[in-house]
Amino acid sequence: MTEPSSSVLAGWAVEPFSNAGITHDLYTRGTGPGVVLLPEIPGMTPEVMGLADHLVDAGFTVTVISLFGQPGRPLSPGYGARSFAGACINREFRAFAKRADRPVAEYVRAVARRVHDRVGGPGVGVIGMCFSGGFALASAVEPAVLAPVASQPSLPMPLTGGRRRDLGMSDRERDAISTRVQEDGLCLVGLRFSEDSASPTDRFRSLRAAFGDGWLPISLNSRPGNPAGIGKREHMVLTSKDVDTPGHPTNEARAQVTAFLRERLGVRTAADA
DSSP states (O other): OOOOOGGGGTTOEEEEEEETTEEEEEEEEESSSEEEEEOOTTOSOHHHHHHHHHHHHTTOEEEEEOOSSOTTOOOOHHHHHHHHHHHHTOTTTOTTOSSOOOHHHHHHHHHHHHHHHHHOSSOEEEEEEGGGHHHHHHGGGSTTEEEEEEESOOOSOOOSHHHHHOOSSOHHHHHHHHHHHHHHOOOEEEEEETTOTTSOHHHHHHHHHHHGGGEEEEEEOOSTTOTTOOOTTOOOSTTOTTTTSTTSHHHHHHHHHHHHHHHHHTOOOGGGO
């Protein structure tokens, strides 16, 4: 069994937080406006914490919610399968439900409020990936959330046409977010590889229909023969093995997300001085 790596958690302050009948540990580091990071299956892997460290270096206070798995443990096939199976049967996530109010979405909104109260600034960003992608979008019901980002959102599991088209949130959440888009200029960012069946094109089309110009999709070409050599089964965008390679589409996509967070949360760069 591969053991968790304490080195990837070094410098992160950890504390439990309870809300909506749910308790998870929160890992926090950094200064500046807040960003809540939701890990993908199987949990807070070194790749997920690499993204968290990147955001800290970019000028944010980052809070990672340990939604599943063992913090710091590397991904392996067996570990991934066990985490996935456990998450699928957890009522907190409602992995197969359509148009669903998910308990975890209310929990994420509470974490966003807590982070905003602690660090101040105009608001916070929330990033979800894969299993947690839709939770980040649904968090935008909370007024403190100014920069929601969903990378390869996969819930509900796209086993039928209806689930592939589902937004990953309830009608109530959709309507509240749509109002914010229209009245407050809220924007939501989504990322996926073009051939990724786990995060289907139909879902992105539905999100566009629901939120119009407030939906900002970033699609990375994974068609056969694409210039970057991205495989058609590629799924993880912001934690890709190539994300630190300058000029690679995943590196550029991460830069776009970072720029979106900076713009929406008011982080100044050297160029702004």
